[in-house]
Amino acid sequence: MADNDEKTFAIEHAQTSDDDPIASYKALDADARKLAEMGYTQDMKRNFSVLSVLGVGFSLTNSWYGISAGLITGINSGGPVLIIYGIILICLISTCVGVSLSELASAMPNAGGQYYWANELAPRRYAKFASYLTGWFAWAGSVFTSASVALATGSAAVGCYQLAHPDLVIQPWHVFLGYQAVNAFAFGFNCYGRTLPTISSLALYTSLISFFVILVVVPAKAPTHESAKFVFATFINNTGWQQNGIAFIVGLVNTNWAFACLDAATHLAEEVAQPERMVPIAIMGTVAIGFVTAWFFSIAMFFSLNNLDNIVSTATLVPILELFNQAVYSKAGAIVLESLIIATGIGCQIASHTWQSRLCWSFARDRGLPASKWLAHVHPKLDVPLHAHFVSCVIVAVLGCLYLASYTALGSIITACIVLLYMSYSIPVVCLLMKGRDNIVHGPFWTGKFGLFANIVLLIWTVFTLIMYSFPTIRPVAPNNMNYVSVVYFVVVTIILIDWFARGREHYRGADMRHEEAAQYLHGQDVHTVS
Numbered sequence: 001m002a003d004n005d006e007k008t009f010a011i012e013h014a015q016t017s018d019d020d021p022i023a024s025y026k027a028l029d030a031d032a033r034k035l036a037e038m039g040y041t042q043d044m045k046r047n048f049s050v051l052s053v054l055g056v057g058f059s060l061t062n063s064w065y066g067i068s069a070g071l072i073t074g075i076n077s078g079g080p081v082l083i084i085y086g087i088i089l090i091c092l093i094s095t096c097v098g099v100s101l102s103e104l105a106s107a108m109p110n111a112g113g114q115y116y117w118a119n120e121l122a123p124r125r126y127a128k129f130a131s132y133l134t135g136w137f138a139w140a141g142s143v144f145t146s147a148s149v150a151l152a153t154g155s156a157a158v159g160c161y162q163l164a165h166p167d168l169v170i171q172p173w174h175v176f177l178g179y180q181a182v183n184a185f186a187f188g189f190n191c192y193g194r195t196l197p198t199i200s201s202l203a204l205y206t207s208l209i210s211f212f213v214i215l216v217v218v219p220a221k222a223p224t225h226e227s228a229k230f231v232f233a234t235f236i237n238n239t240g241w242q243q244n245g246i247a248f249i250v251g252l253v254n255t256n257w258a259f260a261c262l263d264a265a266t267h268l269a270e271e272v273a274q275p276e277r278m279v280p281i282a283i284m285g286t287v288a289i290g291f292v293t294a295w296f297f298s299i300a301m302f303f304s305l306n307n308l309d310n311i312v313s314t315a316t317l318v319p320i321l322e323l324f325n326q327a328v329y330s331k332a333g334a335i336v337l338e339s340l341i342i343a344t345g346i347g348c349q350i351a352s353h354t355w356q357s358r359l360c361w362s363f364a365r366d367r368g369l370p371a372s373k374w375l376a377h378v379h380p381k382l383d384v385p386l387h388a389h390f391v392s393c394v395i396v397a398v399l400g401c402l403y404l405a406s407y408t409a410l411g412s413i414i415t416a417c418i419v420l421l422y423m424s425y426s427i428p429v430v431c432l433l434m435k436g437r438d439n440i441v442h443g444p445f446w447t448g449k450f451g452l453f454a455n456i457v458l459l460i461w462t463v464f465t466l467i468m469y470s471f472p473t474i475r476p477v478a479p480n481n482m483n484y485v486s487v488v489y490f491v492v493v494t495i496i497l498i499d500w501f502a503r504g505r506e507h508y509r510g511a512d513m514r515h516e517e518a519a520q521y522l523h524g525q526d527v528h529t530v531s
Contacts, residue, residue: 055200063290066258077251079236106443144417153345154178159318193383203347240475361385
């Protein structure tokens with residue numbers, strides 16, 4: 001064991017050494033007891049309700065917003081057929097992903113989510129590295145997701161300005177400023193724990209109200225409507241790929257992004273009562289609401305089209321904004337409708353900040369990151385992991401600088417966020433299957449044989465996306481349209497390995513050490529956080 005000044009025990013007494021730790025344990029509520037048995041203290045208050053947890057989960061995934069933000073990719077890589085049927089396909093896969101995550105979150109509710117599950121389920125010889133790898137993949141995926149949401153929302157704001165000022169030719173630095181403004185604005189909402197559940201619920205309502213208004217207004221005001229054949233049977237391939245199947249697959253990135261980040265609710269397990277029940281409700285509710293909103297939104301928008309070429313080549317660089325302009329035949333009206341999407345996007349960014357900060361904080365508790373003691377600190381008055389939140393947002397801001405150099409590079413990071421998250425889900429699922437699904441204590445949410453099917457679908461889809469989402473989206477391939485996602489993977493893995501050999505393999509707190517510390521506490525020995 002490391003020297004005392006390097007030790008970080010997660011079980012921490014609030015009492016003096018003369019107090020009775022057994023009595024202290026018995027005084028905890030049921031949720032805090034379970035957490036103590038896992039080797040952690042209740043660092044933050046359980047302020048979230050199931051509605052506010054669902055608010056974080058759905059506000060982050062926000063499927064209809066994701067479809068609107070990535071519309072251009074879908075139009076060029078399959079058109080209406082890709083988006084209408086791609087949503088159904090991804091929803092079915094996301095149901096399997098949601099079931100897999102929900103079963104584990106119900107059996108082992110912990111803010112660490114997938115990295116904690118890998119630590120518990122992997123063979124002891126490999127548990128430490130499997131957990132460490134999972135934690136890094138998950139946090140990198142969350143940071144990349146925040147970058148993608150900031151880009152989409154910032155681009156929408158710049159597009160609105162361009163629509164009102166047609167002489168403006170949008171430059172990369174315009175979008176860069178929009179990106180940074182969205183990231184900075186959303187930062188403040190995660191700095192006070194008491195109001196965060198309310199903000200999360202308001203973000204959910206904002207998204208659903210915006211969806212309803214757009215769903216009603218756009219088709220009602222559109223001067224003409226496309227045919228059912230166009231909406232349900234038109235395939236467009238402007239990718240340069242001769243095989244329509246490959247064009248369809250590379251275009252799935254758009255719809256897949258709209259259903260990403262399903263693990264968000266799991267990282268609030270220590271801020272909601274009865275997480276073994278509430279977290280699965282939030283995860284599966286996110287998938288269900290996501291499908292309904294995304295599918296009906298897409299159908300309504302495609303019926304309301306009247307000039308596809310203008311939408312693809314719009315000077316605003318925001319296809320959905322041009323669609324609004326065509327439908328309501330009013331720049332002011334289009335900007336108002338797009339403002340609803342921007343408000344939804346800001347809610348999405350706030351939820352993404354909540355998610356990435358909890359991942360960073362929980363992983364740092366087990367010394368998974370450099371400067372772990374500092375990152376694992378929870379502000380006693382604000383009741384949030386402020387340091388983890390700040391660092392994560394700074395990294396998002398730095399990533400935005402890539403847009404000034406290459407939009408393609410930042411676009412590759414967006415693709416990477418999807419696959420890295422799938423990989424972080426797959427590692428604990430592989431460990432679960434190796435251990436045996438019936439060899440763990442099941443939680444209230446357990447689906448038996450269907451859960452096994454869902455696990456297998458998740459693993460197959462992860463391998464599929466790792467390969468197919470690395471393909472170029474456009475041919476012929478040139479430096480300015482190349483898919484650099486493989487480079488992103490290489491950089492992420494390189495950083496992970498450097499940190500593992502330099503620090504992680506010695507200092508990272510694996511399951512054995514955590515169980516030992518929990519046992520010491522539960523048996524009345526004096527265990528403190530020394531950090």
